[in-house]
Every structure is written in structure tokens, then in C-alpha cells.
Amino acid sequence: GENVEQHPSTLSVQEGDSAVIKCTYSDSASNYFPWYKQELGKRPQLIIDIRSNVGEKKDQRIAVTLNKTAKHFSLHITETQPEDSAVYFCAAFYYNQGGKLIFGQGTELSVKP
């Protein structure tokens, strides 16, 4: 079925450390994988996305890697800052009947100064 598993559910790091969030998806036909950041009381905002023809994408301190064989993708945040504290959601695009984005359960990241 359509499913995206996300781990860990909570993650606490010291400022300056790296943070890694991992997701797996179930449909091998999926080829678009965005990541969203949601601060408390605010809308989810797209921070980075990757398509299946690319194995890695980087934007300043944020990078995403994709392993299509394993149906696994990850978000990497380096040199974390307190303002990175938020809930992060991965998602996978499922093509069945027009396409829809299915989200993981979220990871609450806490960056301690």
C-alpha cells in the first residue's frame, strides 16, 4: 500500500552537530521526494526535494540522499543551529490515478544551544 515510514520520531542534538532523518517508501514507481519543515503553529514549508534521476542534492547546510534500490531517502542537516528546531516531514509521490503526496509521521528535531 501507500506508506512512508520516518525515523526517528524525535531527535535531540547539540548546536553545531549534524542531524540525520531517514525515510522509506513502498512504491518503487515513486520518483519525487520532498522534505518539509513545520514550525510550531505554522504551515509546512518545502526545504528541499529530490527526483529519482539524482542520488544526492545539497543546498547549503541541507542535503538529501536517495537510494532507489532500497526505497530509502534521508535528510542531512550539518552545523545545526537552534533555529533548525522544528518538525520535519518527508514525503513520497505516488503516481496511482493522477498522483498524490504521502507524508511520513514526522521527526521533532531539537537543537540545544
Next chain:
Amino acid sequence: DAGVTQSPTHLIKTRGQQVTLRCSPKSGHDTVSWYQQALGQGPQFIFQYYEEEERQRGNFPDRFSGHQFPNYSSELNVNALLLGDSALYLCASSFSTALGSPLHFGNGTRLTVT
């Protein structure tokens, strides 16, 4: 350039009542998706509208229905409200999801059912 706008921002209803939530997509977008986000959970896909038709539907009962207008704006209707319908309802717009387009979310409507 206005982003996705939703109204109202907050709503309190009683069990059994009906509610209508509204969404205007980002300029240039033609597809609207609705999500339900319970506290501490990821957004759950309700349905998607394109060309005024429901194109995709998630695992939600028929009490949840929607509509898309010629100007691409959309409504989400929920009948016979249950306590479990209390959640943040997010509208997201995109430009034709055929190839997997980024979703742009509105600020959501916080629905409380008492």
C-alpha cells in the same frame, strides 16, 4: 503574489454539525489537495481536485466531500462531525501533479469539535 490562503483560521463546532472550509490556491496553480493533520502526526491525504473534479482520494469516509470552482479555489465539507475530526486542515496547491510538483501549503484551519 499571494500564496495559498485558507479561511477561516479557527472554527469550533459541535458533534453532528457540518462545516465548510475554503481555500484559494497560489497564483498559477491549478491543483488543490486537502490534508488532515492531527496533533503530533503527519498530514494525511484527504483528496485532490483538478479541473473541478476529484482526481484522488485518501482513506476518508464519504462524510468528507469537496468541490473545486472554475477559478481553482476549493472547498472541503465535512458532515456529521465527530470528535475525532478535530485537527488542522491544510490546503495545498500545485501546478498539475502529473510529474510530482512541490506542494505549497496554506496556514490551515484549526477545527475543534466539541
